[in-house]
Amino acid sequence: MRVLVVHNRYRSGQPSGENAVVDQERALLTAAGHEVLRFERHSDDIAGMSLPGKVSVPLRVPWNPSVRRELAARLLAERPDVVHVHNTFPLLSPSVLAACADAGVPAVATLHNYTPVCVPGTLFRNGRVCVDCVGGPPLPAVRHGCYRGSAAATVPGAASQVLNRSRWRTGVARLFCISGAQRELLVRAGMPADRLVVKHNFVPDPGVRRTGAGEHVLFLGRLAEEKGVRLLMSAWDRLAGSLGVPLVLAGTGPLETEVAAWAAGRGDVRYAGLLDRAGCRELTARAAVVAAPSTWLETFGLVVVEAMAAGVPAVAPAHGAFPELVDDGETGLLHRPGDAESLAAALRAVLVPGRNAAMGAAARRRYERGFTPEVGLANLLAGYRSVTEDRGAQAVR
Structure with missing residues (x-):
């Protein structure tokens, strides 16, 4: 298969399990003989932007038209079988989903956290689990400044959540949840159960195991x-x-x-x-x-x-x-x-x-x-094929 991976990489100054998962999946697909293309942005790049560029970043969190145009052109030129979306915050935006629709390429997305129903994606505030925004508008998130402790910093993510709610529900053929618990909560929040499937992350064999009692x-x-x-x-x-x-x-x-x-x-x-x-x-x-x-x-x-x-x-x-x-x-x-x-x-x-x-x-x-790479590859390809086969069946009809 030809797969185009869309991901906004997190800052390199802190470890990111999500970055690691994206890299491991890409390496797994490549090793299995599939062609993997990349469409990425790096949050590290924000530090090197001009002042006007930095000011524009929050404004483009809900919708980045230039990204839509660039990705649509890539998709029309390279014609992948499927687009796999990971993180779109803050430099890509959900406009990537519109680009997939523009080019007629099916999209799947991995939900690595709770961002569809929680602006910071954690369901956590003031030292406790918080579900105040689940199933409703993200007004509590803005009121409490849930992103970086700032109401102003929270507004772009909240706006993106409101403006793109229907796009995440209808513009993605499959939404991969990484646990059953995550899927259950998102279904309760009103996301489409028929599009939410559980696909656990895999872990490469470390090549070393414990011997003895441990230290x-x-x-x-x-x-x-x-x-x-x-x-x-x-x-x-x-x-x-x-x-x-x-x-x-x-x-x-x-x-x-x-x-x-x-x-x-x-x-x-x-x-x-x-x-x-x-x-x-x-x-x-x-x-x-x-x-x-x-x-x-x-x-x-x-x-x-x-x-x-x-x-x-x-x-x-x-x-x-x-x-x-x-x-x-x-x-x-x-x-x-x-x-x-x-x-x-x-x-x-x-x-x-x-x-x-x-x-x-x-x-x-x-x-x-x-949780081995072999299991992970089988689950990943099954998810891809389910959407490409659906697309083929619809074309025949």
Whole structure:
């Protein structure tokens, strides 16, 4: 197949699971003999724009006519079988969907977060899950300044959500949700159930697996409140060094200074900072357990599946996508969301030696059944073929 991938890449200054997923899918398709074309913008480019250019960025978030024209021309010239849309914020806009319609090329889109019903895409505000805008207009988002803490900064995304609501519902042949939990919420919000399909992300085999009992408890990800970092620190203080292994935290984010200060001078905690992919794989393969205590409703939970691939059990909250990723008591343990005592108890229970080894082996088997590149490729191509075959059937009629 010939596939054109549309994606606005996130800033390189912070790790992006979405960028990684897009790159991995593209490499997977190419390795399987499919032709992958790219239509991208980079958020890094905003810093180098002129002042008028920077001022125009928010104005083009809801609709970017120049992008529509450029993409339509590309599609007419290159005639891909399908367009796969990922992120369109802030430099592309939903005008890419109009370009697909202009050229008569079917579009699919992966919904990596909750942006169709939540301006920042997180369903998280003031330290708690927030669904105030789900199923209605995004006025609460503007009132609370949900994007970057600013009402003014929130307006472009809110305007895009309102102006393009029907386009996302009718202009995309298939909307890939990355978990059943995400799909269920979006269907409740009024998005078309017949177009929303679950396509879990896949994870490349890391090529290294845990041997032995593991050396540490690992938190790997963005150091932000919604990722449950403060919850984990509170739970760890309750454990008071009783687990016999240290806690390693790796990543960067708005809570980096707080995390580094909390870890400083402690023998049972190490802050490793931001690591490259190889460093992340090594830390994961040496872990006794991976902790993913997110307080927001994760749409997938990549770090949990990466732990599975390395034969490492995970501890995660019983909400969002985690209950469909973690088989509670078999491949890891689920704790009560937002509850430090429950998280501490789960960490203690998952480190029982015999149980921990059995959970790690079961986690690897679960990965092999559902999250390998082979499974990911089959699911991706099935999604593409469903829309190209529908288009062919309509042409015959």
